[in-house]
Amino acid sequence: AVADYNGGPGTIRRAIKRTGTSEFWKIAQKKSIRLETKRYVPKLIAAIMIAKEPEAYGFKNIVYEQPLSFETVTVGPGLSLQAAALLTDSDAKKIKALNLELRTGKTPLNREKYELKIPNGTRALALQNMPRLHSVASTDYKTHIVRKGETLAKICRRYNVNTTTLLKVNNLESGKLASGARLRIPYRTVHYRILPEGIDAAVAARDELVLH
Numbered sequence: 001a002v003a004d005y006n007g008g009p010g011t012i013r014r015a016i017k018r019t020g021t022s023e024f025w026k027i028a029q030k031k032s033i034r035l036e037t038k039r040y041v042p043k044l045i046a047a048i049m050i051a052k053e054p055e056a057y058g059f060k061n062i063v064y065e066q067p068l069s070f071e072t073v074t075v076g077p078g079l080s081l082q083a084a085a086l087l088t089d090s091d092a093k094k095i096k097a098l099n100l101e102l103r104t105g106k107t108p109l110n111r112e113k114y115e116l117k118i119p120n121g122t123r124a125l126a127l128q129n130m131p132r133l134h135s136v137a138s139t140d141y142k143t144h145i146v147r148k149g150e151t152l153a154k155i156c157r158r159y160n161v162n163t164t165t166l167l168k169v170n171n172l173e174s175g176k177l178a179s180g181a182r183l184r185i186p187y188r189t190v191h192y193r194i195l196p197e198g199i200d201a202a203v204a205a206r207d208e209l210v211l212h
Contacts, residue, residue, distance in 0.1 A: 002044055003027075007037035070098050071123040072115045075130075079116070080106045083192045087129045088122035095119075132195040140189045141169075146181040159185050 003024055004012045015032035016022050028038040050057045081102065085092040098117035107114040118126055144155060152175035156163050163175065169184050
């Protein structure tokens, strides 16, 4: 698994097939994987051994960093770090530093509940604000400069926009594009706000849907 992480799953699968073994040390004796991967596994093992007994390996008088101090709050799928910052009256950078595993900037979409780490002393505020967290979706635009040979279909695939929408936004009657032309590319943005006391976000969202 460690070699897989460094060298890539395809590389390791091919190495196993060529060498006829799934034992890393035997694979490392052949030329099926890069030298970097061959060295990566023993280096990691050495680092783990040193971390368990640093003084035995000459690492003395170590000044350890203080462990992260935080609280947790249970949230749903797709909650953005910006929304979490708003809930806790904090900063998105602080939320990110506590939740580095959230590479996409939001809680996993495939998890019904997620234990989000938040700054100490903010859990009560987060729980108080959560029912009043209101998301507002809007459309913004970015500019794309058409390159030589680019087609409308290719640009639509790149930005995940359908052809009809892109034609309409740019007042185009056909899909023929001139090199150097500037296209407006629509994309969805979501902003968050905390509603005033006494107003539930779910009720507000339902009322907005009815009005529209």
